Amino acid sequence: MINAFGALRPDQPIHVFTKASRWLLDRTITVPVTIVEQAVDSGAIQRDSLQLDVPATLASAAQFEAGADEAAVALAREFRARHVQVAVCDAPPMPCTAAHLAGVPAVVLANFTWDWIFEDFIAEHPAFAELPARLGVRYARADAAWRLPMHGGFGTVRTVLDFxxxxxxxxxxxxxxRRLIGAGDARPLVLISFGGYGVANMALAHHAGAPYRLVLSGGAEHSPTDAPPDALHLDRERLDALGLRYEDLVAAVDVVASKPGYGIVSECVANGAALLYTDRGRFREYPVMVDEMPQVLPCRHIANASLASDRWDEEVAGLLAQPRPEIRPLVNGADVAAGMISAML
Known part of the structure; x- marks a missing residue:
């Protein structure tokens, strides 16, 4: 969306307030922006690539919320100093308060809100019972939510538009x-995709001689411990040398093996890949994804234990045999958002 808006309105300055990894921003953003390294929420804390640390996530969110009023005042001061005209939140609640204090509109652009996520944990963690309501009050300060597919939450935002x-x-x-990445034979390609945590220390099933070929996108620190000799290794440096981006890998392969989250599901939808998905632990977004994914892409479940102990021949063959959904969904949400932001200036 940042890239789409920057291309549409090169005359408008863009300020990105985030503590996200700088290498990710540098590789993803293709238009001029000012990056302000400032925490705007506490996010999720992972035990590993598949498991959320629920108590630590709740504790971190509660600690951030305890200082959120003060943080919102400081952020509102930054908004005024930088002449911010619109705040787009994906999807931290505190900046909604800051935008309200600064007198500028705020929109929540996401497929879920954090109050909805945390509500699901309160029964087991009653010490944090007040947290969802406090975050909901902040979301209520937003002027609108631009809600992405496979969504949940948004109950406190007064205007909701589906994107x-x-x-x-x-x-x-x-x-x-396929030629650029060196896929020299006709076997289907299976991309292992587990985000920034990778699959370090995760032993995969032995794939030597399998009727498909693995594609590994991380460096050694994020690679399986038993990758077969014929696996294609395409770390960041190799992709840069080839002039490729991660979405190019998704477009090159037949199947992506991953935990389901909005980012990888959206890239599979946009680039025509099937999804072999595994469990991701307790997270309220997961059942929504599982219920709705078959409507937009070929997908099939594989248990975490099978990911490491079984061959994937049956799952990959089954995915490749699945018919694609008759209606391909629109994937131009970034352009729609960019146009709407431009109209608000």
Whole structure:
């Protein structure tokens, strides 16, 4: 969305307030922006690539919320100093308060809100019972929510508009991509995708001689411990050398093996890949994804234990045999958002 808005309105300055990894921002953002390294929420705390640390996540969120009023005042001061005209939140609640204090509109652009996520944990963690309501009050300060597919929450935002998918899309053809990454035979390609945590220390099933070929996108610190000799290794440095981005990998392969989250699901939808998904632990977004994914892409479940102990021949073959949904959803949400933001200036 940042890239789409920057291309549409190069005359408008863009300020990104985040503590996200700088390498991710540098690799993703293609238009001029000012990055302000400032925490705007506490996010989620993972035990590993598949398991959320619920008590630590709740404790961190509660600690952040305890100082959120003061943080909102400081952020509102920054908004005024930088002449911010619109605040787009994905999806921290505190900046909604800051925008209200600064007198500028705020929109929540996401597929879930954190009050909805945390509500699901309160029965087991009653010490944090007040947290969802406190976050809901902040979301109520937003002027609107631009709600992405496979959504949950948004109960406290007064105006909610449903948006098309926002997704990173490859601009290259599949045959060209397969040639560039060195896929020299006709076997289907399976991309292992587990985000920034990778799959370090996760032993995968032995794949030597399998009727498909693995594609590994992380460096050594994020690679399986028993990758087969014929696996394609495409870390960040290799992708840069080839002039490729992660969405190009998704477009090049037949199947992505991952935990389901909005980012990877949206990229599979936009680039035509099937999804072999595994469990991601207790997270309220997960059942929503599982229920709705079959409407937009071929997908199939594999248990965490099977991910490490079984061959995937049956699952991959089953995915490749699945018919694609008859209606392909729109994936131009970034352009829609950019146009609407431009109209608000």
């Amino acid at each position: 098309p998918w926002i997704a990173r899309r490859s601009r290259r053809g599949r045959a060209e991509l």
